[in-house]
Amino acid sequence: MYEDHIYRLYRVNMDLREWESILLLTDDEKDYLVELLYEFLDVAKRITPKVRYLVYPSLKVHGTEPPEEVWRITFGDSAINMLKEANLLEKVLNKEPYSEHEVISILKNYANDVPHVVVAFPYYSTTHTFYRKVLTDSFRVRYASMPLFEPSMFEGPMNVNWEAVSRLSTDVADILTEAEWAVVRGAEGTNVEFSLNGRRAIADTGIFHKGGDFGNLPAGEGFVAPIETSAYGRLVITYGPNRKLERPISLKFKDGAVEEIEGFEPYRHTLEDIFKKYDQARFIAEFGIGTNPGAKRADNVLEAEKILGTIHIAIGDNHTFGGKNKVPFHTDYVVFQPEVIVGGKGWQKRLLEKGKICT
Structure with a gap:
């Protein structure tokens, strides 16, 4: 139903290319967002074969770090296992004190196949998370955050110059x-x-x-x-x-x-x-x-x-x-x-x- 709008988002807003990889994320808070993810998935496959996606359990609060499975699909098992061995992952997820430098160093040394583009539309926001920050600042990923998104927005605030x-x-x-x-x-x-x-x-x-x-x-x-x-x-x-x-x-x-x-x-x-x-x-x-x-x-x-x-x-x-x-x-x-x-x-x-x- 929203194929043309999603295609425009990929091309106009994200400049997604045929050789790039993309990760699609949402949570299970709203059924319509899960359904929308599969439309995003189908349209992405028309542009690039390198598409990953995940629906994860709702976290109920904006600004909470996404759960471990999101980090794994993004950075790979080796990197996340190393964070856990260093007793850092739980601190990151709970926003407890930790060395950002140490976390970034481990991710850079062990991460595998980090996506070029992330489109995240869980109901609860990932914008103000270290997950987003490390992707954009340290891995130069292009990141669209769409918390509380509703398909009607395609016709209004998404349909602008x-x-x-x-x-x-x-x-x-x-x-x-x-x-x-x-x-x-x-x-x-x-x-x-x-x-x-x-x-x-x-x-x-x-x-x-x-x-x-x-x-x-x-x-x-x-x-x-x-x-x-x-x-x-x-x-x-x-x-x-x-x-x-x-x-x-x-x-x-x-x-x-x-x-x-x-x-x-x-x-x-x-x-x-x-x-x-x-x-x-x-x-x-x-x-x-x-x-x-x-x-x-x-x-x-x-x-x-x-x-x-x-x-x-x-x-x-x-x-x-x-x-x-x-x-x-x-x-x-x-x-x-x-x-x-x-x-x-x-x-x-x-x-x-x-x-x-x-x-």
Whole structure:
């Protein structure tokens, strides 16, 4: 049913070649994603014979490292057996302290037939994982991460002019890289500020043609890891990752971390349970600005955070894109119609005004 869209994804977004190998991943959280994987598989075989795929058990949380079987199909048994002998694999999977250098060294010495391209659409995100980071940074794999993907997105945020999305995303990322601080205000009561000093922003362009390129599909944002201890103020959220909240709740930041949740809504209990389990999940992780004119849906954060003129703020893990916080949790919250001011020594700029980007 989606063959033409998948073929366009492979050719336009990923630039998949006949001689390259590709790995397709999803989890078993949603039956439609498992069914979609087999369409991805059939179309990939029309381009290259070097196709691998895996459906793995759902991990139930965004940002959790994928399980051992994913690492094995990616890097081979020899490399993973060596990680286990060195007592490193379990630490990696649990995001416990470990030497990234040692892990990368073992993988480089023992990995076999690492794919050129990974297209990952498990319901729960692999974007902010060491698995993704080591593939893109150390093995120069092109990686598309598609958490919460729904086939309807093929007709909306995937059906855009990717050259234009790429240019705007790059412009936004350049401004965020230059900025030392940001202030965000929203109509629902959001008023939060944080430092960006020394952090390099990334453009999620949707065009992953060079070794090491990665991002979401659908894509369309410029994003950065704020200084983890710098956020102060209130973030009012009206949508969770996959639904509109029954009533808004507020996350009150102090010294970078959520110190209090205000509002009576069932989703607050989800966050409170996460915070009890992982205290580091409280910290600000990401600030991004949406740049995709085809993105419209607010009730699916994969698409919502790409909506042109929105911003999103995440809490949790950010160590894979320039931050320092390592925790098995990462979730974004979108603010609609925001005002954003960024600045540095001797300058400031209004970057968004009522949801309009002022580049």
